[in-house]
Amino acid sequence: MTRSAPDTIAVVGTVAPWLDVDASSRIQLGHTVAATAERHLDSHEHLFLEGQRQSHVYIVLEGVVGLYKLVADGRRQITSFAYRGDMIGLDCPKVHGDSAEALCSVRVRAIPLGAIDKLIASEPGFGQTLLRIAAEEIADTRERLVSLGRKSAAEKVAGFLLRLMRRNAALGREGEILELPMKRTDIADFLGLTIETVSRNFTRLRTARVIGMRSTTEIEILDLERLRALADGEEARSD
Amino acid sequence: MTRSAPDTIAVVGTVAPWLDVDASSRIQLGHTVAATAERHLDSHEHLFLEGQRQSHVYIVLEGVVGLYKLVADGRRQITSFAYRGDMIGLDCPKVHGDSAEALCSVRVRAIPLGAIDKLIASEPGFGQTLLRIAAEEIADTRERLVSLGRKSAAEKVAGFLLRLMRRNAALGREGEILELPMKRTDIADFLGLTIETVSRNFTRLRTARVIGMRSTTEIEILDLERLRALADGEEARSD
DNA sequence: CGTTCTCTTGAGATCCCTCAACACCTGTGG
DNA sequence: CCACAGGTGTTGAGGGATCTCAAGAGAACG
Numbered sequence: 001m002t003r004s005a006p007d008t009i010a011v012v013g014t015v016a017p018w019l020d021v022d023a024s025s026r027i028q029l030g031h032t033v034a035a036t037a038e039r040h041l042d043s044h045e046h047l048f049l050e051g052q053r054q055s056h057v058y059i060v061l062e063g064v065v066g067l068y069k070l071v072a073d074g075r076r077q078i079t080s081f082a083y084r085g086d087m088i089g090l091d092c093p094k095v096h097g098d099s100a101e102a103l104c105s106v107r108v109r110a111i112p113l114g115a116i117d118k119l120i121a122s123e124p125g126f127g128q129t130l131l132r133i134a135a136e137e138i139a140d141t142r143e144r145l146v147s148l149g150r151k152s153a154a155e156k157v158a159g160f161l162l163r164l165m166r167r168n169a170a171l172g173r174e175g176e177i178l179e180l181p182m183k184r185t186d187i188a189d190f191l192g193l194t195i196e197t198v199s200r201n202f203t204r205l206r207t208a209r210v211i212g213m214r215s216t217t218e219i220e221i222l223d224l225e226r227l228r229a230l231a232d233g234e235e236a237r238s239d
Numbered sequence: 240m241t242r243s244a245p246d247t248i249a250v251v252g253t254v255a256p257w258l259d260v261d262a263s264s265r266i267q268l269g270h271t272v273a274a275t276a277e278r279h280l281d282s283h284e285h286l287f288l289e290g291q292r293q294s295h296v297y298i299v300l301e302g303v304v305g306l307y308k309l310v311a312d313g314r315r316q317i318t319s320f321a322y323r324g325d326m327i328g329l330d331c332p333k334v335h336g337d338s339a340e341a342l343c344s345v346r347v348r349a350i351p352l353g354a355i356d357k358l359i360a361s362e363p364g365f366g367q368t369l370l371r372i373a374a375e376e377i378a379d380t381r382e383r384l385v386s387l388g389r390k391s392a393a394e395k396v397a398g399f400l401l402r403l404m405r406r407n408a409a410l411g412r413e414g415e416i417l418e419l420p421m422k423r424t425d426i427a428d429f430l431g432l433t434i435e436t437v438s439r440n441f442t443r444l445r446t447a448r449v450i451g452m453r454s455t456t457e458i459e460i461l462d463l464e465r466l467r468a469l470a471d472g473e474e475a476r477s478d
Numbered sequence: 479c480g481t482t483c484t485c486t487t488g489a490g491a492t493c494c495c496t497c498a499a500c501a502c503c504t505g506t507g508g
Numbered sequence: 509c510c511a512c513a514g515g516t517g518t519t520g521a522g523g524g525a526t527c528t529c530a531a532g533a534g535a536a537c538g
Binding site for chain 3: 509510511512513514515516517518519520521522523524525526527528529530531532533534535536537538
Binding site: 423 | 485
């Protein structure tokens with residue numbers, strides 16, 4: 001009865017006992033098994049659209065999926081990026097609250113909703129894990145409310161890079177080079193800015209020697225301390 | 240479509256079997272009982288502060304609680320308003336992610352975290368209900384991401400009034416008159432605006448005969464259709 | 479009947495958006 | 509190898525929505 005939880009759940013390891021990211025096409029459900037399917041999406045293909053009836057839950061195996069909502073005149077707000085290990089589509093009632101689009105080549109595992117329900121019913125720890133993950137998702141989304149509501153463009157962009165670093169670290173990809181898996185448009189729609197403003201702030205960070213850019217998608221963090229300070233608004237606009 | 244999404248965790252009836260809003264100070268936990276305490280807060284008193292270790296979950300019995308986060312230089316973002324029936328503090332694992340302040344005279348029921356854990360363990364339906372509630376909370380918060388990231392001040396204010404109406408309806412308080420339980424400052428920090436901009440948009444709605452204002456806190460909806468249109472940005476800035 | 483708090487209204491400043499042009503990259507076809 | 513087109517990112521100039529600063533108007537309270 002409960003198809004509940006968030007749209008993007010940071011699974012990364014936590015539900016591995018039940019839904020291993022690298023598992024085969026069948027998952028254990030107590031004493032039964034359920035079939036899951038692997039699906040491939042090219043860049044710009046949609047996994048589902050806002051308003052569609054929900055049938056599956058998805059786990060991202062590879063690539064990045066953007067979840068977004070549209071406003072009347074075409075404005076777009078990306079509500080979440082789903083990376084490898086993230087769960088997508090455990091939306092509340094029966095209908096998807098946002099659209100899901102592949103930002104690059106993407107592989108996902110599709111799990112029928114019924115299988116999730118059965119897992120919750122049969123495996124006590126599973127539901128609790130989902131609950132904890134949902135709580136983290138809530139905390140994270142509230143952090144984004146602060147960014148969207150009360151931060152300047154410079155703070156948003158700096159915070160975005162830090163966020164991406166944390167995400168990479170969680171996936172075991174520490175490193176000097178930060179690979180941006182999405183386009184400027186997506187970053188802009190994630191931060192509530194225009195692409196021009198995003199671009200300008202990248203170059204400001206670059207000329208200030210806070211970051212280096214090997215290409216438009218490869219970013220090197222040169223001064224982590226200042227990046228943190230900029231993200232927190234502790235550093236007034238000096239330039 | 241109707242989004243019945245709540246502000247915080249809309250308990251309103253859903254967890255009543257376990258945690259009745261009007262229950263006595265003891266709640267059933269399978270075969271045991273746990274003590275809960277009723278707490279009273281005057282306006283501006285805090286229930287907890289961001290960063291404090293979490294000990295209880297709270298249910299609002301009366302009044303409105305504002306949950307907020309602060310940025311370095313004093314900027315504030317209200318992450319959620321908690322009305323009667325809402326649950327507070329299901330966010331994070333051990334530490335509060337935001338501060339909770341009474342916006343008026345408030346009564347809450349404080350439930351020890353341990354009692355929640357026991358309920359989840361002993362009552363299968365309870366955990367599922369919490370999960371569903373958390374999912375609604377996430378869907379609602381994402382709606383707010385759109386508001387903060389992609390809506391104009393006029394759209395935000397109009398949407399805020401509609402939101403409040405829905406909330407009142409969910410509490411069984413339908414009616415022509417909308418009582419604003421919070422101050423302009425709180426509305427501004429909820430919408431990511433300044434109090435001046437909020438005030439200006441209220442007067443614009445009033446002069447456009449969309450709303451009427453008996454006092455600064457009593458608002459009458461005169462033209463619901465236009466209010467909806469304004470909130471969705473379907474009506475370009477005319478005049 | 480002051481004091482304080484809140485809300486409103488106005489004028490100017492500012493951050494970001496809009497519009498526009500250009501640079502860069504890639505693939506395609508000549 | 510070059511020409512060209514389309515997609516993407518950068519940079520500039522100007523304008524507009526919202527913020528900042530400031531003053532005044534109500535309302536609550538002793």
